[in-house]
Amino acid sequence: MDMNTLQKDPYNIIITGVGGQGNVTASRMLAGMLVGRGYSVTIGETFGASQRGGSVMSHMRISSHGAWSPQIPKGKVDLVVSLEPSETIKVLSGYGNPETQSLSNDRPIYPVRVIAGDDKYPSMDEIRATIENLTARSFMISATEEALKLGNPIYQNVIMIGAVGGMDLLPVSIDDFREVIGRGMPEDKAAVNVKAYEIGEALVRN
C-alpha cells in the first residue's frame, strides 16, 4: 500500500449501523488517523432523535483538497463499513457502484418490528449474497464475537477499524491508530484497543 496517496480523491466511506452502536466514535477514530497523515476529512453525521434505534450513517470524505459535501452523492461510495449486517444493503442500494467494497459486522440487531413479529429479518445467506451482488469485494467479520472475547462488546468498533486498515485501501497503519488512541487514554486501556485493532486487521488478511 502506498502510504502517501489516496486511490481516489475524494475517497468516500460510509460507516453505518444502528443508533447506539458507536458510529460516531468509529468515524472519529478513522478520521483522526487520516488527519494525522495530513489529509482533509469531511464527515457528515446526524445525532439526536434519529439515533434512537434507527439506521445511522456517517459520510466520510478523504481528500487532499479541503472540504467536500458532508453528504456523499448517490452511487459514489468507495467503501461501506457496516456495524450491522443488514444495514450494509441499505447503504449499498443507495450509494453503491460496481467498484464499491464493503466490510460488515455479522451480528444482527433486530428492528423492533422484527422483534414484535411484524416484519422479517433476512437470513445471513441472503444478506451475504445480496452484498456480494452489489460489491466488487466484500468482507463479513465477527467483530462483536471477537470483542466479547476481549471482554466487552464496545471493542467491536475498533475491530472494524482494524479490519478497514487490513483491507489496504487507505494510507493508514496501526501506528496511526496507536497515536489516535494513545491521546485520550491510559496505557493499559490503549493496549486492549491496539489488540482489538490487530484482531480486526488479521480477520480480513487471513
Add this chain to the structure above:
Amino acid sequence: MSNLLDTNEGAHYLYMGNDAIVRGALEGGVSVAAGYPGTPSSEIIEQLARISDRRSLYVEWATNEKIATEIAAAASFAGLRSICTMKQNGVHVASDFLLHLTGTGVRGGMVVVVCEDPGALSSQNEADARYFAKMLEVPLLEPGDFQEAKDMMKWALELSEELKTFVIFRSVTRMSHASGNVVIGELPENEPRAYFQYKGPLLDFLTGPMVTGPGVVAYARTVQQGRLKRAVSLFEQSRFNIYAGPERPELLIITSSACYLYSKEAIHTLNLGDRVGLLKLGTTWPLPEGLVRKHLAAAQKVLVVEEPQDFMEENIKILAADAAGEVGVKTFYGKKSGHVPTSGELNPDIIMNTLKGILGIQYEPVPQEYATKAFQSMFKSPGRELTFCPGCPHRASFLSLHNALALDNRDGFVCGDVGCYGIGVLPAGFSTVKTNFSMGSGLGLATGFGKLTKFGMNQPVVAVCGDSTFFHAVMPALVDAVHHQSDVTLVVLDNSGTAMTGFQPHPGLAVDAMGETAPSIDIEAVCRAIGADVASSDPFDVERTEKTLLGMLKKKGAKVVILRQICALSPEKRGKKKYQMSVREDVCIGENCGCNRMCTRILRCPGIYWDTARKVSRIDEVICAGCGVCASVCPSGAIQKAEVA
C-alpha cells in the same frame, strides 16, 4: 476536546462544526455564553462549559432560550462579548426579548447562534430562522464550511461590537454536526472587567439606561436601520462572499451555508465548472447589494439554492427588480419555479437533478444494470422504526400509562411534549401519545382539554414532560391548570438530565453546566407549592406505577405524578446492568401461552427477541441493559432477573 484551547496558531484539527464555532467564539474573545439544549446546537455550550475554568468564562444552560438570550445581553450591556445558542425553534421562544433588544442595540459584541435542522432530522419542524433577521432588522451570517464557521464566528463578535447590534449566526445540522479540517488562529489574552454604565442620558445606549418604550421606538428603529446600512457596506467587501466560475456563466448559482458544499459537489460531479458560476454568500441579510448586482449582470439565468425556505431567493428577486435597468431581466430558477424542493433537506443529488433540468444534460451515477439490482436489493433490509433504547425508563412509563388508561376505560389519551418521549406516539410507546407540539404544549393542551367537561368531555387527559422541559415551559401551564381547576394529570418523566441532547444539566440537578455545585430545584416541591396533588413512583416498579397512575386518573383537579428513573444512556448508568436477565426455556410456554408474546410483541424492547426456531423469547446479552422490566410483563414468570453484584 482539549485542542480547542491550543495556542499553536496555524495548527490544523478536525473540528465538528460546533467545535469550530466554539473556537471562533474563543478567538473572538467571548466571556459569557448561555443556551438551551437543542439538536444540532447543544455541543457549543457543552464544550465552552468544559473549558470554562481554563478561560475564565461564564457558561450556563439557561432554563429556556429567552433567558439564555437575556443572560448574553446582560453581559453585553456590561461591556463583555457574549453568545447565546439554540436550535431553530428556540429563536421563537427568545424572539420577544430580541425584538426589544433591537431597540437599544448592544455594547459588547453579542451573537445569537442558531443551529437549524433542515429536513427535521431531529426536530418536529424545519423552521427557517433567517426571517427573524429581516423582521428584527439585524445582520445575518451563514458559514459555508468548517473553516468559515470558526473564522466567521470570531468576526461576528467583532461585527456586533462595531455595529452595536446583535448579530444572528446561522448554522445547520450538516454544518454543526459535520466535521472538517480547521486551521486555528490566535487566542487572545482575555481578562475583561464587567461594569454596567447607566449614568448617561436616556437614548444614549452606550452610557445611559437600556430601555425602549413609547415615544422612542421610531428613533430607535432609525438608529438600527442605520446600523444595517453600515452592515451592507462592510458586507460588500466581506471575504465570506466568494465567487468561483467563468466571468460570464451560462448559469449563476447563488447559495449559502451547507448548500454551498452541495452545489460545489454537484458542479464538480457534472463537470460544469466552465459553464456554471457559484456565488456563495456568507452575509445573507442585509444582502451585499453591489456584489450581487455585479454577478447578476454577468449571467442571464440565475438559480438560488438554499434550505429550507426561499429567503434569499425572494430578497435577490427584489434586488434584481430594483436593479433591472442596470442588470437586465433575469430568468430565476429555484423554489418558486419548482426546480428546487420547497421542503426537506437538500443534498448534492437534488442539486444535480436541478442542474440537469435547467441545462438539459444527461447524468446517471451508476450503470443501469447496477441501478436495477440496487433498487431490487433495497427491500431486503428491514426498516427500522424509532424506539426507546434498551433499559429506557420511558418504555416502562408508557407501558404503565397505557395500562392505566386502558383499565380506566374512558378513551383517555396522552398529550406529548418535546423529548425522546415523543416516540410515545409510536408502538414503542404503546401509541399512547395523541398530540405533540412545542416545548410545554403538552400540559397547555391538556389543561385546555381538562376544561371541556362542561361540554360533555369525559376522557381523562394526561400530559407528559421531561424534567428539563418542566422548567423550560411546563411550569406556567401547571399554574394555569391548578388555578383554573382543570382535570388533568401531568406525568413528569424525570430521568435526571436533558437526555435526548446529551445529558445537559438543568435546574432540577445539583450541578450546573460548568460542573459546579448548584442548588437543585425540587420538581415535586414546586408542584406541591403550586397547589397540585402530587405522587411519585419508580417506573421500573410497573405494578406500583400503574396503580398510582390509575388512582390519579380517577381524581378531579390538577394532579402530578413524577416517574423518576435515570436515563439508560446517562454516564453513571451506561454499561452497568442492574440485573442479569435470562429466559427459562422450560417455563416459557411460547406460543401456547395466552400472553401471545407480551415480552416481544407488546414490549418491543431491542434487548429481547423471539427465537423463531425454538419458539421462546431470548435475551440479547449485548443489547440488554438489565432494567428488569420485561420480567414484570411475563405472566408465566419465565423471564428471570438476578441482581448483578
